[in-house]
Amino acid sequence: xxxxxxxxxxxxxxxxxxxxxxxxxxxxxxxxxxxxxxxxxxxxxxxxxxxxxxxxxxxxxxxxxxxxxxxxxxxxxxxxxxxxxxxxxxxxxxxxxxxxxxxxxxxxxxxxxxxxxxxxxxxxxxxxxxxxxxxxxxxxxxxxxxxxxxxxxxxxxxxxxxxxxxxxxxxxxxxxxxxxxxxxxxxxxxxxxxxxxxxxxxxxxxxxxxxxxxxxxxxxxxxxxxxxxxxxxxxxxxxxxxxxxxxxxxxxxxxxxxxxxxxxxxxxxxxxxxxxxxxxxxxxxxxxxxxxxxxxxxxxxxxxxxxxxxxxxxxxxxxxxxxxxxxxxxxxxxxxxxx
Numbered sequence: 001x002x003x004x005x006x007x008x009x010x011x012x013x014x015x016x017x018x019x020x021x022x023x024x025x026x027x028x029x030x031x032x033x034x035x036x037x038x039x040x041x042x043x044x045x046x047x048x049x050x051x052x053x054x055x056x057x058x059x060x061x062x063x064x065x066x067x068x069x070x071x072x073x074x075x076x077x078x079x080x081x082x083x084x085x086x087x088x089x090x091x092x093x094x095x096x097x098x099x100x101x102x103x104x105x106x107x108x109x110x111x112x113x114x115x116x117x118x119x120x121x122x123x124x125x126x127x128x129x130x131x132x133x134x135x136x137x138x139x140x141x142x143x144x145x146x147x148x149x150x151x152x153x154x155x156x157x158x159x160x161x162x163x164x165x166x167x168x169x170x171x172x173x174x175x176x177x178x179x180x181x182x183x184x185x186x187x188x189x190x191x192x193x194x195x196x197x198x199x200x201x202x203x204x205x206x207x208x209x210x211x212x213x214x215x216x217x218x219x220x221x222x223x224x225x226x227x228x229x230x231x232x233x234x235x236x237x238x239x240x241x242x243x244x245x246x247x248x249x250x251x252x253x254x255x256x257x258x259x260x261x262x263x264x265x266x267x268x269x270x271x272x273x274x275x276x277x278x279x280x281x282x283x284x285x286x287x288x289x290x291x292x293x294x295x296x297x298x299x300x301x302x303x304x305x306x307x308x309x310x311x312x313x314x315x316x317x318x319x320x321x322x323x324x325x326x327x328x329x330x331x332x333x334x335x336x337x338x339x
Contacts, residue, residue, distance in 0.1 A: 029215045031249040034122050040097070040245060041122065050144050051131070055115060056122035057145060058096055060103060063111035084337050085151050088114040089142065091160030091184075091315070092199070093223070093255060095121035095245050098159065101321020102328065110332075113154075115145055117162070119254030121245050126254075133258040135161075135267070139169040146176060153337065157181035157328075159317060160289065164263075171270040178337045180278040180301075181328060184286050184314050187271055188296050193287040196223030199259060215252065217243050229285035229313035271300045277335035278304040281324055283312035305331065 034054075044061075047054040062083045086106060088099040096114035103112050116123035118141055119133055131137055142165060146154065156177045158166030163185020170177040220243040224234050246252065278301045282294035291308060298306040307327050309316050317324045 029213070029247055031252075032244070032247045033249055034124070037122060037244060037248055040095070040241065045122075047122075048145070048148050050141060050148065051118075052127040053118060053123055055118075055141075055145060056096065057113065057115045057149070058103075059149070060107035060110070060112040062107060062109070063113065063149075083109075083111045084332070085111040085113060085154040086332075087142070087146070087151070087154045087156050088112065089156070089158035089162030089165050090114075090117065090120070091158075091162050092258065093120060093196075093242065093246060094159070094162075094315075095241070097121075097241055098315065098318045100318075102157075102317055102325045105321065105325040105329070113145075113149065113151070115142075117141070117165070119258050120251060122248060124248055124254070125250035125257075132261045133254065134261060135164050135168040135263050136172065138165040139172050142169050143173055143176060152176070153178045155179040155181065155332065155337070157183065158185060159183040159315060161186055161258075163187070167271060167274060168267065170274055170276060171267075174276070178276060179332070179335055180274065180276055181281070181331070182278065182297060183281045183317050183324075184283060184289050184294075185280075185297065186289065188268060188293050189265065190289045190293055192289065194226050195288065196226045199223070205256065205260065215243070215246060220246060227286075227288060227314035228319050229283060229311055230319065233319055271297065274301050275303060277331075279328065279331040280304055280306045281316060281327065282306070282308045283314060283316040283319070284308050284310045285312060286314040288314045 041056075042058050044058050046057055046059070048057055049055075063085070065083065088096070088102065090096060090098045095116050099114045103114060106112050117138060118124070118126050126133075142156075153176055156166040156169055156179070158164070158181070160183075163182045164187055166180060167182060167185065167187065170180050217239065221234070221239045224239055224242050225231055228234050246255070280294055280297050280301075282291050284291050294306055294308060298304050309320065309323065312319050312324075
């Protein structure tokens with residue numbers, strides 16, 4: 001290398017170091033403990049030991065008035081009435097709070113259970129570093145939560161990543177899932193129109209030492225805006241929730257792993273094997289998983305129905321919980337849980 005090129009190389013390296021120093025100085029955000037994030041617990045939050053993690057789970061009032069937490073044989077002997085259970089699974093970088101609207105609407109009639117999946121919310125990352133963030137491992141986690149809560153057969157609903165976990169759980173453990181609700185679910189190859197900037201950055205392992213220490217709130221806000229169709233619905237409180245829960249100890253590292261430990265396409269064939277009543281909900285303005293994928297689910301699942309919301313994005317259940325849950329309630333009435 002000539003002296004001239006050497007000087008240029010040194011100049012470039014010093015420039016990069018300078019930029020990194022400014023970023024770290026301006027956007028340094030240390031991990032936060034669960035106790036520091038206590039404000040994001042709900043009045044009915046509980047932490048249960050699943051695979052060595054303290055999984056953050058919420059059960060609605062009806063869950064405690066039926067035999068969901070009582071062994072089935074004892075429930076029958078005590079003549080405790082049965083209440084159907086609906087389990088809600090969030091998507092990447094979300095949390096159980098995303099289902100607030102649905103939980104409120106469904107809790108008067110159903111036992112509604114939501115949880116923070118491993119790597120997200122207050123649950124945090126897998127404690128066993130050898131456990132990959134695959135849909136199969138997530139499905140096993142869901143089943144362990146159901147077992148812990150003495151829940152036998154449930155309706156399983158999921159958005160995005162949670163949607164894939166839902167249909168994978170139904171495929172792998174068919175005796176545990178009676179109905180399925182897929183909301184802008186992962187399942188088929190997709191070419192997004194727009195990927196949240198936080199997801200783009202987290203895909204580069206080389207950036208992990210930096211990204212695990214900094215988190216510009218603006219990046220989180222842009223990511224949330226990208227999954228909503230209507231920007232005005234994204235207020236500062238909503239951004240705060242996504243931002244602060246991303247800072248939960250270990251979540252930033254887990255996000256990077258999750259995005260780099262995606263499933264291959266070999267499990268896609270299981271979709272056609274699903275024979276249970278299935279509701280498919282989709283936002284037509286979803287730029288992450290295009291609405292064409294909704295039609296693929298509908299075609300491949302024989303006993304399914306599809307509803308597309310013209311003015312909603314990737315998280316229609318969060319963007320307009322009233323309109324979406326109305327369809328859910330009718331689906332549940334029209335498809336009573338079989339024995």
